[in-house]
Amino acid sequence: MATINLKLEIWRQKNTDSLGQLESYELENISTDSSFLEMLDVLNEKLTHEGKEPVAFDHDCREGICGMCGAVINGIAHGPEKEITLCQLHMRNFSSGDTIVIEPFRSKAFPIKKDLMVDRSALDRIIQAGGYVSTNTGAAVDGNSIPIPSQVAELAMDAAACIGCGACVASCPNGAAMLFTSAKISQLSLLPQGQPERKTRAISMIETMDREGFGSCTNERECEAVCPKGISIRNIAIMNREYLKAILTEG
Numbered sequence: 339m340a341t342i343n344l345k346l347e348i349w350r351q352k353n354t355d356s357l358g359q360l361e362s363y364e365l366e367n368i369s370t371d372s373s374f375l376e377m378l379d380v381l382n383e384k385l386t387h388e389g390k391e392p393v394a395f396d397h398d399c400r401e402g403i404c405g406m407c408g409a410v411i412n413g414i415a416h417g418p419e420k421e422i423t424l425c426q427l428h429m430r431n432f433s434s435g436d437t438i439v440i441e442p443f444r445s446k447a448f449p450i451k452k453d454l455m456v457d458r459s460a461l462d463r464i465i466q467a468g469g470y471v472s473t474n475t476g477a478a479v480d481g482n483s484i485p486i487p488s489q490v491a492e493l494a495m496d497a498a499a500c501i502g503c504g505a506c507v508a509s510c511p512n513g514a515a516m517l518f519t520s521a522k523i524s525q526l527s528l529l530p531q532g533q534p535e536r537k538t539r540a541i542s543m544i545e546t547m548d549r550e551g552f553g554s555c556t557n558e559r560e561c562e563a564v565c566p567k568g569i570s571i572r573n574i575a576i577m578n579r580e581y582l583k584a585i586l587t588e589g
């Protein structure tokens with residue numbers, strides 16, 4: 339089993355109101371087969387054993403599905419590998435002697451709760467503002483009874499892949515949540531089930547996004563570059579069209 343020795347610089351912060359700072363740690367004999375979160379588990383066991391406070395970080399599925407994990411690794415949200423979440427990053431991507439800087443997802447709308455944990459509930463409130471279908475569609479219908487062109491189905495499925503991790507927000511110099519919001523608006527605007535609330539959804543979700551303190555898009559494309567699910571900024575163009583159409587016709 340190959341192992342590596344690492345120096346870690348980790349952001350430590352007691353709570354939202356306190357000041358934080360980077361603290362240094364050394365870890366030896368980390369298996370290159372372990373995941374990044376398992377490496378943090380090893381560190382936390384060591385810290386606990388030494389009677390020190392373990393590093394707080396969010397995680398749940400550890401399979402790239404739930405969207406709970408996330409940190410900025412050497413300046414890149416979710417780390418250096420394309421289209422994966424932090425829990426899917428493995429230590430074989432690092433070399434012995436490396437220094438790894440680990441920071442929380444920073445953004446005005448994501449207050450730091452503790453260490454690497456940030457409050458991403460602003461994203462939940464955007465979804466609560468319209469990211470659902472409230473029409474009672476009854477029991478599940480036969481697969482082919484509502485024909486949807488395969489190209490449209492593909493676009494909707496691609497947008498539906500968003501797991502709400504917030505890496506797009508953390509990477510955007512404007513702290514915008516436009517990739518996240520547009521993924522949901524775009525997905526539902528493409529499907530028949532999304533039509534009844536199409537206009538009110540676009541207006542309500544975008545207004546909530548603004549109210550929550552997220553910035554605006556200036557086409558930096560940093561969001562798309564770090565998104566673990568490959569969500570395209572094409573969805574932002576769809577969202578802007580949806581919003582324009584909605585305000586022009588809804589008044």
Ligand code: SF4
Nearest residue numbers: 500501503504506565
């Ligand atoms: S758009 Fe991508 S980066 Fe943003 S919340 Fe969804 S999955 Fe995460």
Ligand code: FES
Nearest residue numbers: 398400405407425
């Ligand atoms: S812990 Fe669920 S996506 Fe990483």
